[in-house]
Amino acid sequence: MIKKIVIANRGEIAARIIRTCKRLGIATVAVYSEADQKAPFVSMADECYLVGPPRVQESYLNAEKIISIARQAGADAIHPGYGFLSENSQFADQCRDAGLLFIGPSSQVLEQMGNKIAARKAMKDAGVPIVPGTDEAVADAEEAKGIAELIGYPIMLKAASGGGGIGMQVVHTNKELEKAFDSNAKRAQSFFGDGVMFMEKKLENARHIEIQLLADHHGNVVHLYDRECSIQRRNQKVIEEAPSPFISETTRQEMGDSAVRAAKALNYTNAGTIEFIVDEQEHFYFLEMNTRIQVEHPVTEEITGLDIVEQQIAIANGEKLAYEQSDIARSGHAIEARIYAEDPKTFFPSPGYISAFELPDGENIRHETAVTDDFTVTPFYDPMIGKLIARGADRGEAVAALKQALLHYKVEGIKTNIPMLIEVVNHDQFLNGNTTTAFIDNYYLPMVKTN
Structure with missing residues (x-):
């Protein structure tokens, strides 16, 4: 039974994992770089250890040092979050060799899915459509x-x-x-x-829609429905919602069934996501598999009521899934906006000192944050400083809550992408659910150029 977890990550996902662990009575160990010494996640953990200098190669990618810290702290397991070492098959093996549970899939699956060519072949063999x-x-x-x-x-x-x-x-x-x-x-x-x-x-006017999976070590696999992640800049997501406003219930079921079939063919375990590209006729094709928790997991949690981090820990503990597919209900709508420290016109990072940071309140609002006021965003890491999640009985209600919250989200001292997000969520095409992967190029950037 897991009693103490090292979080091999930083920022909002480290804080997110710590909160679930506290609720479950599991002790937490944070590792932090010199640049993150004053980061909120560090003080949230039960224990914290300096892992190295700011550069990721010397800190959050230093597998040997992280495992050494885990041994020193007497931890049972390591949760890698997303990014960094989360999909590193060698790190998963190193954890196993050190007697630590890696909260994620096997190293064999990580290696296979980590190569997109091998992943395409595996999905083709499993009968999943590929582009x-x-x-x-x-x-x-x-x-x-x-x-x-x-x-x-x-x-x-x-x-x-x-x-x-x-x-x-x-x-x-x-x-x-x-x-x-x-x-x-x-x-x-x-x-x-x-x-x-x-x-x-390249499919024109396509949508990026993914299926969240949970799979235990006893052959049980379920999906937690879909997420629409088509609003992207530089091929990175900025707004995600669940469920997709585009696909029919029939397509949703077919996508879920395909994702489950693929996970079973891979002998997949823990949380994972199969990403699909979907054309105008709702034909869907495998894009890639993310063998970890994803940034946008909160919208799935909001419509299912499940804590995905808790499920990851239970699976790593060897527990059977507590739910069959028919037990997993979907209720309402949720939407997430990623808040980045970046110029909203050029999308270039905008590190610097945050002189004021105030989050909007609301019954239908959830925050996942990596910063506070009196905090300096460094240039060493991804510039995402938080996630704003809104929910509602339907999409209209969720979008309305998100729009209001964005207007009252206060970050001073640095540039953020909040002005861009406000423009996007107020655009007629977005409000009508016409959210293809070309949305930013077709609607936002032309407006920026004319202003």
Whole structure:
């Protein structure tokens, strides 16, 4: 039975995990870098240990030091959160070898799903639809051009490893592809140590819709319905909602069934998400699998009433899922806006000192935050400083609550993306549920250019 957990992460997700652990009576250990010494999550934990200097390679990616801290603290398990080491198969093995439970799937699954080419093959074998594209690495720009002419432009050039939009680019012509191939391969090599590239057909006017899964060590798998994550900038999500306002109940069920079937084929365990791209006719295709908790998990929690972190811990403990699919009800609507320290026009990070920070209150409002006032956002990490979640009996009510909360969300001293979020949630196309992955390009950026 898990009695003490090291949170191998930082910011809002570390605070989120600590809150659930406190409720469950599980002791928590925070690891923090020199840059995060005054971060809220550090003081929230029962114990805290300095893991290293600000750079992630010397702190939050320092697997050996984190495991050493876990041993020193007498911990039973490590929760990796998202990002950093969360999908690192070697780290999962290191935890196991050190006698620590890794709160996530097996290292074998992490390795398989961590490579997007291998993931495509696995999903194809499991009978899950995949986007037309390459099932092998693309050697160079010349080979890429030949494939693109067969698939048809536009195409999405992707790095086989990594995520977060890094090494990913939409290209429309051979000339663009020539320029993009080498630059994206080099960037992927720099960030992930793997410059292998592959290609997929870019679906026009598509939606990014994902299915949340829970799977135990006894062969039981359930889905917690869908999330719409189509509002993105630089291929990264900024607004997510559950359920999707677009798909029918029939498509929702088919997507859920496909995701469960895939998880069973992989012998998947713990929480995970299968992401799909969905076209205008509601045809859905596998995009990727996230083998961890996701940033946007709160909207699923709000419509199901389940605590996904609690479920992760129970599964890691070897417990059977307490729910069958028929037991999981869906109620109301929830929507999340990610608050970033960034310029709302250029999307460039805007680190600096927060002189004032006030969160809006409300019965239908939930906050997940990484900062306080009198706090400095450093340039060392992802610039997300918080998440604002609104819920309602239906989408209209949830959106209305989000709109009001954004107007009263106060951050002074740095730039944030709040002005962008306000523009998006007040746009007619968003209010009508027309939220494709091209939304920012089609509606927000043209407005920014004219102002």
